[in-house]
Amino acid sequence: MIGERKSERAATSQLCAKAITVAIALSIGMVTSAISGDLVQERQYLRVNIGGKDVRLEALFVKRADARGRLPIVFFNHGRPAYREMTLDQSLTVNDPGINLLADMARRGWLAVAIHRRGYGLSDGPAQADSSCAADAFMAWMNADADDIEASIGVVAKRPDADPTRMIAVGGSAGGAASVALGARNLPGLAAVVNIAGGEHWAGCAAVRESIPVDFRNLGARSHTPNLWLFAKNDLNHPPDQIEVMRSSFAGAGADLKLVLLEPIGEDGHTGMYSIVGRTQWLVELDSFLRAHNLPTWPISNVDVVLQKLQWPQSLRAYVQAYLAAPGEKALARTPGKQNASYQSALTLDDARKLALDACQRKGEPCVIVMEDDRWTGSL
Incomplete structure (x- = not known):
């Protein structure tokens, strides 16, 4: 992220850099196994085309073992690690604190999907280059990641257990910002966006600070997809004043947005969102949001x-x-x-x-x- 402090980025990478990506075609190397007794996971590679280039992407699917028929799809979009060289160290593990939301969502009746973007984990590269400190840098980066998510939808939608008429995009940190950008495209079947501590990070870059209201106003003017934004009050990447700038710009342009500010979580609410304490706080808000939009969750x-x-x-x-x-x-x-x-x-x-x-x-x-x-x- 632009100007992000190294200590914060290192902590963030341990929790937020996990999965979703792109594509159009063929899956290979499928491995299916049981996890946690009530869930099954499927690991595979997707042969996809991005910008005219064929790419192999690592993917993980999680669903209930007793699931039948076509399931609503939740795409989880990961953040970015502290350092570019750490992208290859990322893994798709259900019990990892940064990705165990997949199991939570699968138990709520969803086909939960995580795909490593280009350059992450075992996916082909290269990873997207770090952005420079420029007014248009962050928006270009958000849109590039949104391109990856949008392309992945085309492949996953063809699965016999997937219902592309009921989809949501969930992203953490940088993945949350990319999910907001995706939502502004108003894709058919995309019913909601859930942004977990994601946005433009302005520390050390005045150009980004000045571009935030413009970027989120433009996104909000285009977005017709309901958004739920979840932040902790002690998010070191996104302090309350920046969150308010993003919220007021996005909602003020006409977007459908519910913002939830949670009480402080640990020493840094940005990384704390994926802890058990953090998820305990915001899963309740997520359930309420899903019910309000007639989307699946556990029955009251x-x-x-x-x-x-x-x-x-x-x-x-x-x-x-x-x-x-x-x-x-x-x-x-x-x-x-x-x-x-x-x-x-x-x-x-x-x-x-x-x-x-x-x-x-x-x-x-x-x-x-x-x-x-x-x-x-x-x-x-």
Whole structure:
């Protein structure tokens, strides 16, 4: 990013540089495997054409193991690493903090897709060059990344398990900015854009600072796609005053935008958005946004189902709803026949089980696991 401080960029790269890219044609090297019991992942390479050149791109697809038919598609678009030479070090791993949103979305009924852009991970290159400090540099970079996402839609839409009439683009950091640019193209079937801590970074570049209101005003004037923007108040890349400039310019030009400013997350809310604490905060906002636009997420009726299985009163409804909305991997432990319970989220299901049991048993009573992610595992 233009003028981005190296320490911030290094931290950002560990969490935000993960996947989505381009194309038109043929997939090769497909590998399908189970993950987390309830999900399956598929790794493959896509043979695509970008700007008249054939490129091989690394891709990861995640969906529920019991999914049938055509699924709505969520494209996850990654950010940029701190240093250009780090692009080859990126990997597509579901349990990585920067990409485990794929599992969260797959459990909400989506075909979750991540594709490494050119030059990242095992994809062919080269990666896009760093932008210079110029008024048009950032917008050109955002549009180039949006070109990659748009091209990828054509290939994924041809899958027998994909429904191209129901798509959303989700991006983190630089990928969030690219997703906003994509949304301004009003592609058929693109129902929403979710921008997680993404925008133009102005530190050290006065030209970019001056171009931000112009760029976002132009994007907002063209965009007819509903946008959800999620930022933490302590985002070191995008302080509140810059977020307000982007918001007012984009929405003021007529765009459909909901901005959510979350309470501070860790030392840097920019990188903290992908932590379990961060996802716990904003997944609730995402669910609300999806429901408001008649897009899939977990059914609210599941709260009553779980309450009935636990034999708990309606007064504990908020607790159950918080569990169902929480990021995975997660587990719920309870003392049989009592209202003593605890749930925990972790990077692995084994860790989530252990943490939930330890927390539940602090009162000195035996506990058992009754839910793993969104699956009931207890006795009826």
